[in-house]
Amino acid sequence: MDKHATAGKTGIEQGLQLCTICGNYSRQIDNPETCPVCFNDIAQRKNNSLQKTWALLITSMVFIIPANLYPITYLLKNNILYPDTIFSGIISLINSDMLGIALIVFVASIAVPIFKIAALAVIALSVQLHWNLSPKKQLWAFGFVEWIGKWSILDLFVISIMVAVFDKGHLLSVYPGVAATSFTVVVITTLFAANSFDTRLIWDAQTHE
Known part of the structure; x- marks a missing residue:
């Protein structure tokens, strides 16, 4: 991923999600609901x-x-x-x-x-x-x-x-x-x-x- 292209962009704008359990980053397009490492439910932001x-x-x-x-x-x-x-x-x-x-x-x-x-x-x-x-x-x-x-x-x-x-x-x-x-x-x-x-x-x- 080009660092210059993503500079100043949020995780949502880059299509990234962070697992709050294991800290792993994953792309939303790959699996939007489950962390591929620990299989915890994830989302781009906490709901409500x-x-x-x-x-x-x-x-x-x-x-x-x-x-x-x-x-x-x-x-x-x-x-x-x-x-x-x-x-x-x-x-x-x-x-x-x-x-x-x-x-x-x-x-x-x-x-x-x-x-x-x-x-x-x-x-x-x-x-x-x-x-x-x-x-x-x-x-x-x-x-x-x-x-x-x-x-x-x-x-x-x-x-x-x-x-x-x-x-x-x-x-x-x-x-x-x-x-x-x-x-x-x-x-x-x-x-x-x-x-x-x-x-x-x-x-x-x-x-x-």
Whole structure:
């Protein structure tokens, strides 16, 4: 294949398909549905990738509101129930001279989810509206979202640490609140949103302006 003739062309324009399982390239005209190496089902692009990404992103946008506004835990101490939102929990940790843990909770529970949603939304809008954004920077941002998504569950470990720190003399019981479920939905939907997005659409958008 002439490298000069294919320079600047997308895989679709060259009739190529990439198997996401074994990484093998094959020409669409040879076998459009099955990888000739591992026999996995393949397509030039993930089916309905952008629609699935938006559906999951909108779900995460909806659930991130109760995740931050409603109590994530209820602390029962001396027969008195103390509700704690993520933000009030951070303030309590700061007041208890636990600035390090407070910073971890803030990053894992507030900064990271908002960043992931915002970054994925910008990338999806860029593809849908053909914005003139750098594909390399979008891919870098997407890679960072995928990497940081692996640490999203960190907040649950932080809650465990908080329980261990404050549970003295068996005077404290901890119960999950509405925000705990909402936060879990945000974590799961953002992970699936990143997984469902086909990064090759970024290059397609640049070549079809």
